[in-house]
Amino acid sequence: MEILRYAAFTDRADGGNPAGVVLDADGLTAGEMQAIAARLGYAESAFISERSGGAATIRYFAPEAEIPFCGHATIATGVAIADREGAGTLLLSTPVGPLGVDSRNVSGRFVASLVTVEPRVEVIAPAVRTDLLRHLRLGEDDLAPDLPVMLSFAGNIHPIVPVRNAAVLRSLDYDYDGLRRLMATQGWNATVAVVHRLGPAVFEARNPFPPGGIREDPATGSAAASLGAYLRARGEVTPPATLTVHQGADVGRPSVITVGIPRTGGVTVSGGAVSIGA
Known part of the structure; x- marks a missing residue:
């Protein structure tokens, strides 16, 4: 093996x-x-x-x-x-x-693409939203005024938490144990996507990942796909559209994820990969 x-x-x-x-x-x-x-x-x-x-x-x-x-x-x-x-x-x-x-x-290098299962986007219960923001140590003033906190699924359930500006994203410092308990209770076994919009279809993201035992994920394809599904469901993009997600710079591993958003059905996630040896 x-x-x-x-x-x-x-x-x-x-x-x-x-x-x-x-x-x-x-x-x-x-x-x-x-x-x-x-x-x-x-x-x-x-x-x-x-x-x-x-x-x-x-x-x-x-x-x-x-x-x-x-x-x-x-x-x-x-x-x-x-x-x-x-x-x-x-x-x-x-x-x-x-x-x-x-x-x-x-x-001269290989790029791979996957097409997700059928996405769905859901409202988050008010009490759960309150607990989520508390464990993320975010206040209402930290949130983007035009993009609501919601749940989005494209293979995993990801809370999508849009924040007001890059400064809020940079200063993210969450309660690991509290968020882990909340996510276990809710059955969220992937990441929380805390995102900031840089342009109509360009976002930067940070993804806490307590269920996996990881404080922050450097690149999360399923969360990027869920963000694409969220934007489509809200009419924030006009399909077919391409979404670019920048992630990982805050943990020293910059990444770029490309998401193709069709009019209906699963979204496409694309990116390269390099061997990093033993």
Whole structure:
């Protein structure tokens, strides 16, 4: 068994979000996958099994728990396979449903794209919203006046928390234990997307990730997809549209995530990935 290491949503080894990738995980138990993910310590690691032709099964593990879906580890997997076999398409069976992953050569390096499951956007209960903001240590004056706090799903449920300006985003300092308890109670097992709009379809984001045992995720493909679904549902973009999300600079691993927003259906998340060795 070979454990690969890739940084996704970047073109440099010290950027993006690192992921472990195991392309031959058929002989591993869930406990062994969890132990590998914990040892690596990355936000998530991906494990491929039951590969036959153009289809396979994928599972995702954070250091402390299995995660239903992970964007950056899927992108890392797509590029890792392309590095070995060339560009192509793979249909992945995931805990949240089937997921198509394409890889292509762009100017001498591989870029992978995935199409999410059908998104949905929901209102957050007022009491839960109050608790969320309290644990994020954000006041009403810190929030963007034109973009509400909502829940958005494109594989994982992500609270979308738009803030007023870059200064609020830079100063984010949340209550880790309190947010972790709230997210466990609500069944939110991914990240909270705290975002700031830089332009009509350009955002920067910070993503606390207590459920995975990670204080802050450097690049979150599923959260970027959920943000795209949120913007479409609110009429903030005119599909087909392209959303760009900048993330990771606050933790020293800058990343860029590209989201294609169609008129209907799942959104497309795209990015490059680079091998970061042992």
